[in-house]
Amino acid sequence: MGMSPDWRLFEWVNGLSGNALVDALMKFIANDYFVPVIVTFILLGLWFGARSLVQRRLNQWGVVWAAVGVGFTNLFIQVLNVNIGFDPWPRPFDAGHNYNLVFGYVPSDPSFPANSAAVAFAFATGVFMGNRKAGTVIYIIATLWGFSRVYVGIHYPLDILGGAFIAILLTYLFKKVLFLFEPLPTLLLGIAKTLHLADIPEEFSWKSINWRPTIATKWWRKERS
């Protein structure tokens, strides 16, 4: 029986390993900590680091959408993998084909979808909707992280693509339906604005908060009309 294109692509990318210098670089990028922290630094820089008020507001919305996207993407993957038990295939090093495992790895979650890729692409998508340039930079970092995870032998390419697809879709979706969670977002951002730590929401006063949840408000208005 022939190998699937995913397996062949994995073996090709993973087969590139062997050069000590490139391996060390890929180990560094594929690490569980480096990319999330660097992306967090970028988000912090975006929050505080725009000269114009308009751009700062856009950046801050981007950071909010990214944070919400990461939260819901993680929740979705947790429910998919742990609660539903969706675990379609083992990790490459457990699947019985040729591989080079560049460093020792004990997985704590299923191979598909790649949680790392999901987090990085959720960050990138959220930021991209507020700041295209910064979003593109994070997309490049996310792609490099995904590539390095295949290179070191802990994910298949389809794991990375699946994680990225879920993250992009959910982050975009939750940006569109964030208003359903009112008044929580306005309240939290309003507190931050009062403490001079945010510039959104644009028009904010404590009296302007709609204290009823939005879905309930709509239902209540419908009943009355």
Added chain:
Amino acid sequence: MNAPYPSDMIISKVLFFFKYEAAAPDVGDTKLLSLFFFVFVFLGSVGVLQIAASYNRMKALSFFRGPKTGYVFGVCAILGSILIFYLTGDRNVIAPRLEGGQVLGLTFLGLATAVVATLAIASYIKRKQVVDGLDEQYPDGMEALDQEVYLPLMKRLWSTLKKKGQ
């Protein structure tokens, strides 16, 4: 035996629903790794804030008078944080290892501590440059950080809240 608090029951039910405890593998003693990871995020975040403050001329965040010193300090802090974290141990080992929830929690803690520490240190360094806290009118949001250090802004907010409360 005392009855468990309702909040404890809710938390344990949530954890059980997501099978969090069952899913978390044994990753060894993570205390020292957590500490180094916190320092990594904290120090790097302070560096990022200094670069942002220098770029924006944000008085409330900047430790320095000139922007160039801020840029140099920021870059050194970020590189230093990476070096401290990666030169103090092999971060690709199986145990100890931080799980996703721990990474998220420590990252948030490091960021929040860095913001608070930066605002406090900048307020202390620039305490003699304070214009006047209570009667000044400052813009809403972060624009006020360009004009004043953080402590007088909080004093003004506190006095406003007190006036409204009376």
